[in-house]
Amino acid sequence: MAWRLAFAVPLLLAVTFGMFALAKASPFDPVRQYLGDRAAITSPQIMAEIRANWGIDRPLLEQYTTWLGNLLRGDLGESRSLHLPVAQVIGERLGWTLLVVGCALALMLVAGLALGTLAAWRRDSWLDRLISGTAFATEAAPVFWVGLLAVWVFAVTLGWLPAGGLTDAASASVTVSGLLAHMVLPVTVLAFSQSSWLLLFVRESVIGVLKEDYVTGARARGLRERTVLLRHALRSALLPFITIMGARVPELVTGAILVEAVFSWPGVAGTTIKAALAVDFPLLAALTLLATVAVVLGNLLADLAYTVADPRVRVLGVS
Missing domain, CATH: 1.10.3720.10 (MetI-like)
Known part of the structure; x- marks a missing residue:
């Protein structure tokens, strides 16, 4: 069991990093999905500001390390679709x-x-x-x-x-x-x-x-x-x-x-x-x-x- 516990940490890191890599390579735009029909009338500047606020315009490694640091502090972020803290959801x-x-x-x-x-x-x-x-x-x-x-x-x-x-x-x-x-x-x-x-x-x-x-x-x-x-x-x-x-x-x-x-x-x-x-x-x-x-x-x-x-x-x- 000890070796399984030791293996769990790198496994979790690999899964979460792979998840971020897939999200970065995904063709779906979370900002457009978030705005819905409003995306057609929203200016590119405002959409760029939303991406900057969410941090999704940053490099992959920076996004991952920021999320990991917040996770270690107990902060899972906020759900964009439910508008509630993820921990509460x-x-x-x-x-x-x-x-x-x-x-x-x-x-x-x-x-x-x-x-x-x-x-x-x-x-x-x-x-x-x-x-x-x-x-x-x-x-x-x-x-x-x-x-x-x-x-x-x-x-x-x-x-x-x-x-x-x-x-x-x-x-x-x-x-x-x-x-x-x-x-x-x-x-x-x-x-x-x-x-x-x-x-x-x-x-x-x-x-x-x-x-x-x-x-x-x-x-x-x-x-x-x-x-x-x-x-x-x-x-x-x-x-x-x-x-x-x-x-x-x-x-x-x-x-x-x-x-x-x-x-x-x-x-x-x-x-x-x-x-x-x-x-x-x-x-x-x-x-x-x-x-x-x-x-x-x-x-x-x-x-x-x-x-x-x-x-x-x-x-x-x-x-």
Whole structure:
């Protein structure tokens, strides 16, 4: 874990510098995007003054070092599209993203582990083919397509659940019951779209472990099949899963961005799309940095969890 922590700093610096380089080379003019229709009647002098105030007319290295210095002082700048401090924008939306992602992650783990183990236990049966076939189909389906399909079926056609947002249009405040109802679709879609790889991975791992000699010996000692499956096979199959879980964090972040956009969820992930469309670079830079930190922390937590699950493995030896 120590080498991962040491690697995190240059990784974050490389990602953020690359982000500035891409912004500098981008053909999109943030000033014209900011002015909108007014850009056609705004004089070049005023537009040049705006660029100077924002500092985007400076050399790349100077822009980056200025941003980095402000970052170290806790100043993330001001959002050009929302006209609010970037730290305030993130602070107001981060909790909603963590709520949806946390609930989806818990649902994904429970469903993936249960169905993957069941498919391995009933290998080559109709149930295994049904579970595995559905997982392969889900893996190929884009997240936004699944979200739009869920809105059409459960919100538009059946009318069982709200289509998006935190509250109904007529409600002036957020209630617990209303929040839970509005969470059902985004949480379920995010968990559903991310659980297929987990299910298939657990299935293959459990099938491999069930062939091991110690599992055969446990059965020979007369242990119940459920005990063999849960306490021996599944427990051993989870060790490689912990490592791969950390590597799949980027997909979870991407899924959260798309789900929040589809369901108009006011989280920090969906704000990334709005910042990109508005060429709101201060906000986009902070959100990119936040996503990179989330990926790094996900891998660190996976290493730590692997060490806790198997004390024989040294921390530095975890790949």
